[in-house]
Amino acid sequence: MGMSADEIERLIREAIPDAEVAITDLAGDGDHYAAKVVSPAFKDMPRVKQHQKVYAALGGRMGGELHALQLQTAAPQETERD
Amino acid sequence: MTEAKERIEDIVRKNEVVLFMKGTPLFPQCGFSSRAVAILERLGANYESVDVLQDPEIRQTIKEFSDWPTIPQLYVKGEFVGGSDIMMEMFENGELQELVGAAAE
Numbered sequence: 001m002g003m004s005a006d007e008i009e010r011l012i013r014e015a016i017p018d019a020e021v022a023i024t025d026l027a028g029d030g031d032h033y034a035a036k037v038v039s040p041a042f043k044d045m046p047r048v049k050q051h052q053k054v055y056a057a058l059g060g061r062m063g064g065e066l067h068a069l070q071l072q073t074a075a076p077q078e079t080e081r082d
Numbered sequence: 083m084t085e086a087k088e089r090i091e092d093i094v095r096k097n098e099v100v101l102f103m104k105g106t107p108l109f110p111q112c113g114f115s116s117r118a119v120a121i122l123e124r125l126g127a128n129y130e131s132v133d134v135l136q137d138p139e140i141r142q143t144i145k146e147f148s149d150w151p152t153i154p155q156l157y158v159k160g161e162f163v164g165g166s167d168i169m170m171e172m173f174e175n176g177e178l179q180e181l182v183g184a185a186a187e
Binding site for chain 2: 047048051052055060062063064068070071072
């Protein structure tokens with residue numbers, strides 16, 4: 001069983017309140033998502049730590065209940081390069 | 083568990099570039115592992131791979147070791163680099179080539 005996009009977004013926002021979160025359901029099966037998380041908290045934080053912070057927000061569901069979450073994280077100004 | 087941790091320490095110490103993955107580079111057993119292999123092949127990297135599906139203890143322990151919940155996981159020069167999303171991002175901006183290239187010298 002997977003998780004809903006709303007649930008993923010809620011958990012991330014709970015842990016990182018100032019985050020902008022965009023979830024895309026990649027396969028429509030409730031199990032394969034892409035998430036883009038932008039937060040000032042990520043400023044000057046190594047990428048691995050940024051991802052670890054999001055995984056921590058998901059409280060152990062990643063790799064279990066939630067099989068596939070493509071993750072992209074950034075601090076606000078970094079996204080302007082996109 | 084301690085024994086598995088020692089084995090992981092030994093693997094990342096002895097191999098400059100090592101990918102913990104599901105399956106083998108020739109037969110990856112998961113899309114994310116497949117993507118990680120494709121990136122390393124594209125870079126022409128000289129890398130070692132560990133199939134965690136053949137070793138349940140390593141499979142469990144590597145997640146705690148790296149504080150990372152998923153496979154694949156890339157280590158370069160004993161340092162955890164990230165999973166396939168980070169590898170892709172670093173591949174696209176040239177960082178990974180620099181890192182892996184430096185390890186090969």
